[in-house]
Amino acid sequence: xxxxxxxxxxxxxxxxxxxxxxxxxxxxxxxxxxxxxxxxxxxxxxxxxxxxxxxxxxxxxxxxxxxxxxxxxxxxxxxxxxxxxxxxxxxxxxxxxxxxxxxxxxxxxxxxxxxxxxxxxxxxxxxxxxxxxxxxxxxxx
Amino acid sequence: xxxxxxxxxxxxxxxxxxxxxxxxxxxxxxxxxxxxxxxxxxxxxxxxxxxxxxxxxxxxxxxxxxxxxxxxxxxxxxxxxxxxxxxxxxxxxxxxxxxxxxxxxxxxxxxxxxxxxxxxxxxxxxxxxxxxxxxxxxxxx
DNA sequence: GCACATTTTTAGAACAATTCTAATTATCAC
DNA sequence: GTGATAATTAGAATTGTTCTAAAAATGTGC
Numbered sequence: 001x002x003x004x005x006x007x008x009x010x011x012x013x014x015x016x017x018x019x020x021x022x023x024x025x026x027x028x029x030x031x032x033x034x035x036x037x038x039x040x041x042x043x044x045x046x047x048x049x050x051x052x053x054x055x056x057x058x059x060x061x062x063x064x065x066x067x068x069x070x071x072x073x074x075x076x077x078x079x080x081x082x083x084x085x086x087x088x089x090x091x092x093x094x095x096x097x098x099x100x101x102x103x104x105x106x107x108x109x110x111x112x113x114x115x116x117x118x119x120x121x122x123x124x125x126x127x128x129x130x131x132x133x134x135x136x137x138x139x140x141x
Numbered sequence: 142x143x144x145x146x147x148x149x150x151x152x153x154x155x156x157x158x159x160x161x162x163x164x165x166x167x168x169x170x171x172x173x174x175x176x177x178x179x180x181x182x183x184x185x186x187x188x189x190x191x192x193x194x195x196x197x198x199x200x201x202x203x204x205x206x207x208x209x210x211x212x213x214x215x216x217x218x219x220x221x222x223x224x225x226x227x228x229x230x231x232x233x234x235x236x237x238x239x240x241x242x243x244x245x246x247x248x249x250x251x252x253x254x255x256x257x258x259x260x261x262x263x264x265x266x267x268x269x270x271x272x273x274x275x276x277x278x279x280x281x282x
Numbered sequence: 283g284c285a286c287a288t289t290t291t292t293a294g295a296a297c298a299a300t301t302c303t304a305a306t307t308a309t310c311a312c
Numbered sequence: 313g314t315g316a317t318a319a320t321t322a323g324a325a326t327t328g329t330t331c332t333a334a335a336a337a338t339g340t341g342c
Binding site: 077079081082085095097100106108109110111114117118119121122123124125126127128129130131132133134135136137138139140141 | 218220222223226236238241247249250251252255258259260262263264265266267268269270271272273274275276277278279280281282
Binding site: 082 | 301302
């Protein structure tokens with residue numbers, strides 16, 4: 001069974017094409033940066049990392065690319081309180097744990113049945129297309 | 142059994158005092174505005190509503206008061222994606238449902254055992270002080 | 283009740299993250 | 313290649329919020 005828990009650089013071209021979009025170097029490098037170090041970087045951090053490969057890229061383009069990748073559902077945008085949006089190529093159903101000490105963010109895999117149980121608390125008439133679960137606290141590692 | 146699902150204007154004075162803070166008219170009116178119409182207003186919306194009672198209040202004060210009330214745990218701050226922070230006097234454990242059609246936010250009461258189950262997905266070494274659950278979708282009403 | 287230290291409020295400036303604008307550049311289809 | 317479309321770019325603009333410094337209000341000791 002192929003691993004579908006993240007998109008790959010190869011599948012990105014196809015996914016973009018499926019939405020009528022082009023696989024530009026900027027989009028590919030932004031995506032590769034997210035795959036390479038999965039520490040939920042902000043747009044600014046992605047910008048800094050992408051620059052070493054594409055020194056003339058602009059911050060606006062980084063925002064555009066990230067937005068495109070989110071639209072194509074190969075990347076998830078993660079928000080925590082009012083902090084800057086962070087980006088994550090993990091497509092598995094998962095929650096986020098924000099470590100208050102280090103400021104880092106960790107993925108927490110969610111069993112599908114738990115997601116079902118959570119959705120089951122919605123009263124009749126409510127139809128959720130997405131559920132977000134976020135933890136705040138301390139982690140050992 | 143007294144209802145502890147929200148603080149009351151009367152208990153506010155005590156709660157503030159417990160933190161060494163004063164019960165100013167601005168703080169009281171901001172809190173009353175939140176109690177009166179529980180539609181998860183933004184700071185701007187609170188500002189507009191408070192003005193009818195305290196016409197000379199400033200937006201900075203509204204932000205200060207809201208921050209104080211959140212610190213004292215009589216009000217919860219609610220964030221959804223990058224939208225403005227919204228405020229909610231419901232102290233019961235609850236999730237938020239964001240209706241994509243209307244832009245409105247509804248409280249969804251959470252059974253304590255579900256919160257336990259959700260916290261139980263955390264690997265050893267993770268200690269969550271808070272869990273946030275947010276739904277996005279459509280609701281009938 | 284009065285001084286005084288402390289809190290609180292205030293207006294406006296500053297700030298951070300993001301989005302917009304309009305011009306330029308790249309790319310695909312023919 | 314040419315023309316239409318898509319994407320990138322730099323910088324300005326916007327939004328929501330926080331900061332700053334001064335003025336006003338308040339509780340406390342006398």
